[in-house]
Amino acid sequence: MPQNSSINGRLEISTECAVNASTSNESTREESWSLPFVKHSSLLRAIEPMGVFQKMPQKPHFNLLDGSKDMYLEGLVIGYMLTFANVVEQTSKLPVSDPTSIFNGMFEALLDLESHGFDVKTVRSCLSEMQSIKEKHEQLQEQLLEYECHILEQTTEKSKITVELDHVVEEIKMLEERKAKLTSAEEEK
Structure with missing residues (x-):
């Protein structure tokens, strides 16, 4: 059951979320989110028990939304909640081959989420590690390309030498055939 208490003109909304739906006796835990409005949307109630918020409990404050119109607040909060869930999910599935712009966009999203009270340290750490792996991967790809070019140059040079050697042997x-003919002609005379 939601509990409301007024703190500095803001509503403190506590909700109980199911932690383990597989047992008949569902254990619950309470999360307190400081929201600048009273929850009305069923979407927000559906977002709260999402797996990402179970694994990474959050206490966003959304202080920066104070100047927003009341009609938009819940939608903005839903957007930030879904953005957090999406960034976490994308980070877990992000291939190192993705462009740097995607990594940069995710870092920007984390900064924005952090300004609203989301704890993004773990996600940022994973993303930073992946970016480091990406940079090392790109360096190794460049080195591989350099080595392949060098091997191609050496192979081309070797082919030229082989052709020239074959020509000289010919x-x-x-x-030698001409020498043998001349020697034979000289002996005849």
């Missing part, structure tokens, strides 16, 4: 054969 000339030597022709000169």
Whole structure:
């Protein structure tokens, strides 16, 4: 059951979320979110028990939304909650081959979420580690490309030498045949 108490003109909304739906005796825990409005939307109630908020409990404050119109507040909060869930999910599935712009966009989203009271340290740490792996991967790809170019140059040079050597061997054969003919002609005379 939601409990409301007024703190500095803001409503403190506490909700109980199911932690383990697999047992018949559902254990619950309370999360307190300082929201600048009274919850009306069933969407917000549906977001709260999402797995990401169970694994990474959050206490967003949304202080920066104070100047927003009341009609938009709940929608903005829902947007931030879904953004947090999406960033966490995308970070867990992000391939290192994705462009740097995606990493930068996620870091920007984390900064914005953090300004609204979300705890993003774990996600930022994972994202930073992935970005570091991405940078090392790109460096290794560049080195591999350099090595491949070097190997191609060496292979091309070797092919030229092999062709020239074959040509010289052919000339030597022709000169030896000519020498043999001249020697034979000289002996006849």
